[in-house]
Amino acid sequence: MSDPTAPDPIPEDAARTALAKRGERLTTLSFAVSIFGALALAVVYWRGGQPQLEGIFLCLALGGLGVGMIVWARYFMPHGTDVEARHQIESTEEEIDAFREEFERGEHILTRRSLLVRMGTAAVAALGVALIFPIRSLGPRPGKGFKSTPYRKGIRLVTDDGTLIKADDVSVDGVITAFPEGHTDAADASTLLIRPNEPVQARPGRESWTPGNLVAYSKLCTHVGCPVGLYQAGVHLLLCPCHQSTFDVLDGARPIFGPAARSLPQLPIEVDGEGYIVARGDFSGPTGPGFWDRDR
Amino acid sequence: MIRPRLLRLVMLVPLVAAGLYLVTGTSTARGAEHGDTGRGRELYLTGCSSCHGIHGKGVEANGEQRGPSLEHAGPAITNYMLTTGRMPLANSEDRPVRKDPAYDTEQIRDLIAYVSTLGEGPAIPDVDITTGDLAAGGELYRANCQPCHSASGAGGALSYGRAAPQLSKATPTQIGSAIRTGPGQMPVFGPDTLSSHEVDSIARYVKYLEHPDDRGGVSLGRLGPIPEGFLIWVLGVGLLIVICTWIGGRTRNRREVEPQP
Amino acid sequence: MTTTSPARRQKRDKLLTRRAARWLDARLGGAKYARTALGKVFPDHWSFLLGELALYAFVVLLATGVYLTFFFHPGNQIVTYHGSYAPLHGVQMSEAYRSAVELSFDVRAGLVMRQIHHWAALLFVASIVVHLMRIFFTGAFRRPREVNWMIGVLLLILAIFNGFAGYSLLDDQLSGTGLRIAYSITLSIPLAGTWLASLLFGGEFPGPDIIDRLYVIHILLLPAVIALLIGIHLFLVVRHKHTQFGGMGRTEENVVGEAVWPSFAFKSLGLMMLVAAVLAALGGLAQINPIWLYGPFDPAEVSSASQPDWYMGWLDGSLRLFPPLEIRAFGFEVPAPFFPGALLAGITFGLLFAWPSLEALFTGDRRVHHLLDRPRDRPVRTSLGVATLSFYTVLTLAASNDVIATTFGLSVNAVLLTFRALVIVLPPIAALVTYRLCNELQARDIAGGYVPPDRPRVRWELLRFWRWRAMRRASRAPSTAG
Missing domain, CATH: 2.102.10.10 (Rieske [2Fe-2S] iron-sulphur domain)
Incomplete structure (x- = not known):
C-alpha cells in the first residue's frame, strides 16, 4: 500500500510508526466495511430485496470506500504545501490587435459584396422566423374553453x-x-x-x-x-x-x-x-x- | 333574528326525519335500548345541562350560545362525542378535542338513552370494516375526507384556529358516526351520498391509515415535503458540511507520516 | 520520478493500463495536458467543497435516474392497477402513476433507487444554494468570475425546474396539485399567459401532453444542459484557478494548497462516495414522497397540507402571503398570482444574475480579485445577503403555515398574518443586526492587530436615479476640461 520508492520510516521515530500503523488500520477497516456492505447488498438483493437493508448496505459499501480514501489521503499523502503561480487571464494588447487585424481582413473580404451580405443575412433571418412556427403545434389556440x-x-x-x-x-x-x-x-x-x-x-x-x-x-x-x-x-x-x-x-x-x-x-x-x-x-x-x- | 332560525327549523325537521328513516328504518335507538333513561337523566343534569339546558334546548347567555340544542342530536352524535371524550367540556368556550372519555360504557349508554328522549337524530351506524372494500374505501376517502383530514389521515388546519382531527385513534363506529352526523365543522354525509357499505369501506381505509405500508422507511409523520425538506437540510446538508470540515480541515499541523519522495 | 533508468521504464510500460495510455497518447497526445492537470493546486478550505457536494449529488441523480427510466413509463392513458399494493387494487389511474407505484413495490431495489433519487434532488438544490451563499459572502463572484457566477445562477434555476419536472411526472395527487399551480402561474402572465399555458400543456389543464413533455424535459433536455453547464463551470474554475483566503503566504499572484494528484483527487473521490453514502442511507431509511398514500391525480380532488418540495417553498409561500390584489383596467386583468409567482421569480433570478455588475457599479471596484473577502470585512454586502436570506427563509416557512398551525395548535389565519408581518419586518432587522455584528468583529480584529483590507466606499448616491444625468454631466465636465 505504501510507495515502494519511499524510504522506510526512521526506526527511532516511534510516534511516526504508531501513527502510520493507526492510519493503515483505519483505512483497512474502512475498506473491509465497504467490502462487507457490497457483499451484503448482493445477498439482500438475491434474497428478494428489502428497501431498508438495501439502503444500509449501499451506505456501508459507499461510505466505507469514501472514509477509507479520505483517511488514506490524510495519513499518507502530502498536504497543503503546493504553490502555483497565477497567470493573467486577459489577453495582451498585442494579442488582441493581432486577432483584430486577422479578423478584419476576413471581414473585408466578406463585406466587399454588400448585396450578398444583405441577402445572406435576410435568408438566415427568414429561416429563423420559419423555424419559430412549429412551436405553434405544441398546443391549440386558447379559445373559448378557457372561459x-x-x-x-x-x-x-x-x-x-x-x-x-x-x-x-x-x-x-x-x-x-x-x-x-x-x-x-x-x-x-x-x-x-x-x-x-x-x-x-x-x-x-x-x-x-x-x-x-x-x-x-x-x-x-x-x-x-x-x-x-x-x-x-x-x-x-x-x-x-x-x-x-x-x-x-x-x-x-x-x-x-x-x-x-x-x-x-x-x-x-x-x-x-x-x-x-x-x-x-x-x-x-x-x-x-x-x-x-x-x-x- | 327569528326568520332564519324559523327557516332552519322548518327545513331541518322533515329532512332529518326523512334521512333517518332511510338509514335506519325504525330502529332509531340502537344503543339506547339497553340504557337506563333515569340514570342517564341524572348524569345529564350534573354533566351536560349547564351548557345544553335542562331540557336539552341549548343555553344562550349574553347573546352567545354556550351549548347547542340537542333536539336533533340522537344516539350517533351523542355516542361520538362521549366516546371520543370531546364532551363534556370543562369550559363551554373550549374547542372539543379527543380525550379519554369521562364516562364509562354503562354511563354512556344511559346518557344516549336519555338524550334520545330529547329528540330524534341518526342512530349509531353499524360499521363492519371486515365487509368494507379497502381500495374503494381509499378512493372514497380521497374524494371526501382528505381535503380536511389529509391523504395520510394526519388531520389539517381549518379556518380561525379550528382543525380537522387526526384519525388514527378513531374506532370504526366513531368514523361512521362522524360521517353521518358531521360533528363540529364536518359536513354531513347522508345515506344518499355514501351508502352504509361505502361507510364500511371508508372506515376500513381509515383503519388502514393507522399503520399504512411505510415501505420506504421512517414515515416522517407522513406530513409530506415539509419534514422531508427539514431532514435534507439538517441531516443531509448538515452532515455533509461536517464531512467537508473533516476533509478540508487544517491537516497542516499533522505530522507527515511518510516523507515525500 | 526524476531519474528512471530506460530498463525500468520499459518494464513499467508493460502493464496493460500503461500500454493503453500510451496507445491513446500516440493518437491524442494528451500526456502533457494530463500532467498539468495532476499538478493543479487546490486551496484547502472546507467551504470550497460545498460546490462539490452539488456536483456529486448530480452524479448520484444521473446514476439513479438512468435506472429509474428503465421502469417508469410516462403516459396518461387510463389503466387499472393490479400490482402488489392492496389498497390500490382495481383503482383506475394513469400509466405514469401505475408504473411509479409498481416501481416502488414490485421492482427489486426500485423503491430505494427512487428514494435516493428524490433525496439527491433535494440535496442537489440545497447544496447549490449553500455553495451560492459561500460564493456571495466571500465575494468570489468578482472579476474575473462574473460569467461563472451567472452560469451558477443558471444551474440553480435549471436544478429547480428539473426537480419540479421530476416530481410532477409521477401523476399522484400532490404532484398534480403542483402542476395545477404552475399552470395557473403561467396563465397569469399578462398578454401571453393563455398562449404560453396552452402551448406548454398542450391545451387546457390538465392537458393531454404535459407528462410526456415533462418526461423528455426531465430526463433528456435539462440534464444535458445541466451537464454541459457544469462542464463549463468547472472548466472556468480551472481556467481562473481557485480563489483563496488571504494570509500565510497566499496572495493575488499565487494559489497555495494541495496538488490534485494524489491528495486532492483522493479526498474529492472520497467525498463523492460519502455524498452517495449519505443519500443511500436516507433513501433506504427515510421514506420520501409515498405516492401510494397520495393516490392517483384527480383534478377535482386535493388533500390538506399540500406542499411542494422545499426548493419551491419560497414561491408557494409568497403565493400564500401576497394580498388579494388583482388589477383590472380596460377590460384586461393582471391576476393576483402574477405578482408573487411570475414577477417574484423574475426579480429574484434577475437580481441574482445582475449582482456582480450591481456591486461593481455601487462600489466602483472593477479590479481583478483572487483573494476572498471575509464576510465581516464587507458589512454592507454581508448584511444585504443576510436580509435577502431571511426574506426567502420566511417565504419558505410560510409555505408550511397550515402544518405549523396544526402542529402547534395555532390559528392558520394568525400564522399567515404573522408571516406577512415577518416578511416585511425581519429583513431590515436582520440587515441591521448583521451590520452591527460585522463592525464589532472587525473592531475586535483591529484590536487584535489584524489589519483589514481597505473596503471600497458604497456609492449610495447612485440610488437617486433621477440625478443620474446630472451626475454624469458633472463627471464628464472635468474630464473634457482636462
Missing part, C-alpha cells in the same frame, strides 16, 4: 361516477362534488353542491339559483385553481388547502381571507320534475384562476 364549461341549460348534475344527483341526496350541512352529465372528466367544471344550515343570502339577480337553499359553486379556487375542498359546515366557510383562501358560502362565496381576489363562480340550478338537479346555464363567470382577457 366556458360544458354546463348548458338543462344539463343534469352527476357525481364523479356518473350517478344523477337528486336534490334530496344533499342533506343539510352536506356537500357533494358534482359534474355536468357526460363530462365527469371536465377539470374546469367540478362543482360543489352545498346545503348550508342557514339561508343563503342570494346576490341580486340570483334569487332563484338556490332551490331549497341548495347552492352550487365552482370547486376551483379563483386564486390558482386548487379544488376548494374544505367545507366547514358550522361556519359555512370554504377553505382552499393550497393557499388558505377562505370563501363565505352564505354570501355568494365571497373571499374573506387569503390571496384569492374573486368570488367562486356560482352555477344557476333548479330541480326538475323528477327531483334531479339541473343546470340553468353556465357558471356566473369563468371558473378557476384569472388570466389576461378573462373579462373579454
